[in-house]
Amino acid sequence: xxTLEQFEVQFNKLQAAFGTxxxxxxxxxxxxxxxxxDYSVFLGAMNSCQYGERFPTWDVFKQHLRNxxxxxxxxxxxxxxxxxxxxxxxxxxxxxGQVSDQAANCAECSINKKKGMxxxxxxxxxxxxxxxxxTQRALRQDMENGERIEEPKAKTEExxxxxxxxxxxxxxxxxxxxxxxxxxxxxxEEREANEKIY
Numbered sequence: 001x002x003t004l005e006q007f008e009v010q011f012n013k014l015q016a017a018f019g020t021x022x023x024x025x026x027x028x029x030x031x032x033x034x035x036x037x038d039y040s041v042f043l044g045a046m047n048s049c050q051y052g053e054r055f056p057t058w059d060v061f062k063q064h065l066r067n068x069x070x071x072x073x074x075x076x077x078x079x080x081x082x083x084x085x086x087x088x089x090x091x092x093x094x095x096x097g098q099v100s101d102q103a104a105n106c107a108e109c110s111i112n113k114k115k116g117m118x119x120x121x122x123x124x125x126x127x128x129x130x131x132x133x134x135t136q137r138a139l140r141q142d143m144e145n146g147e148r149i150e151e152p153k154a155k156t157e158e159x160x161x162x163x164x165x166x167x168x169x170x171x172x173x174x175x176x177x178x179x180x181x182x183x184x185x186x187x188x189e190e191r192e193a194n195e196k197i198y
Contacts, residue, residue, distance in 0.1 A: 001035060001036055001037075001039075002031075002034065002035050002036075002037060002039050002042055004031065004035075006039060007030075007031050007034070007035065007042075008027075010042070010043065010046040011027060011030060011031075011046075013046070013050065014046055014049060014050060014055070014056075015055070017049075017050040018054060018055045020055055022055075030058075033058060034061075034065075037065065041065060041068045041069050042065070042068075044064075044067075044068035045061060045064035045065045045067070045068040046064075048064050048067065048068065049061060049064050080106060080108040080109040080122075082106070082108065082122035082123060083106035083108070083109065083110070083122055086105060086106050086109060086110030086113045086114075087103050087104070087105065087106065087110075087113075087114070087117075088103065088104050088105070088106045088120045088122045088125075088133065089101065089102075089103055089133065090102060090103075090104070090120065090122070090125050090132075090133035090134060090135065090138075091132060091133065091134045091135070091138045091142070092134070092135045092137070092138045093135070093137050093138055093141060099134075099138045099141050099142055099145075103117065104117050104118040104119060104120040105117050105118065105119045105120070106119075106120070106121075106122060107119040107120055107121045107122075108121060108122065108123065126139045127152055128149045128150055128151065128152065129150035129151060129152050130150070134149075
């Protein structure tokens with residue numbers, strides 16, 4: 001737990017680093033929010049915040065606390081379920097006018113998490129039966145190029161049966177070819193067994 005005096009000293013140093021003075025109300029709210037933190041973790045977070053571009057928000061300060069504790073963001077952050085720890089993987093049209101795989105920040109749960117990456121709402125993208133996300137323009141271009149895109153099944157069926165999907169997309173296997181393949185495998189096994197005897 002952090003005493004009021006310890007907090008005040010560190011908060012004043014943080015204000016001085018950015019040449020700003022926060023109101024007594026903001027000071028009180030910060031103290032209420034962070035008074036139960038371990039002092040050494042708090043001190044590490046305060047010191048690292050002093051080198052930022054501007055006075056930190058609570059969210060930024062909490063990230064510094066996690067780093068000071070030694071917990072990586074990936075361990076603590078699970079995402080919204082439609083992204084991969086805050087990153088959306090999807091297909092869109094690139095600068096060459098071709099459909100390519102791309103990545104962006106998840107606008108649902110991690111806006112601007114990675115600097116220099118766009119923010120995308122994964123729920124606004126088209127999801128096919130396999131789970132690939134596409135923008136509407138990438139979907140149109142893929143369909144124009146003849147790519148077969150299966151629509152997802154009803155919401156009641158949560159799992160996609162991969163074997164069934166393969167059969168629907170590529171058709172089932174020819175029984176005659178399967179019999180020939182099985183016979184070939186059987187002959188190969190017999191040959192190997194005979195070689196071991198001699």
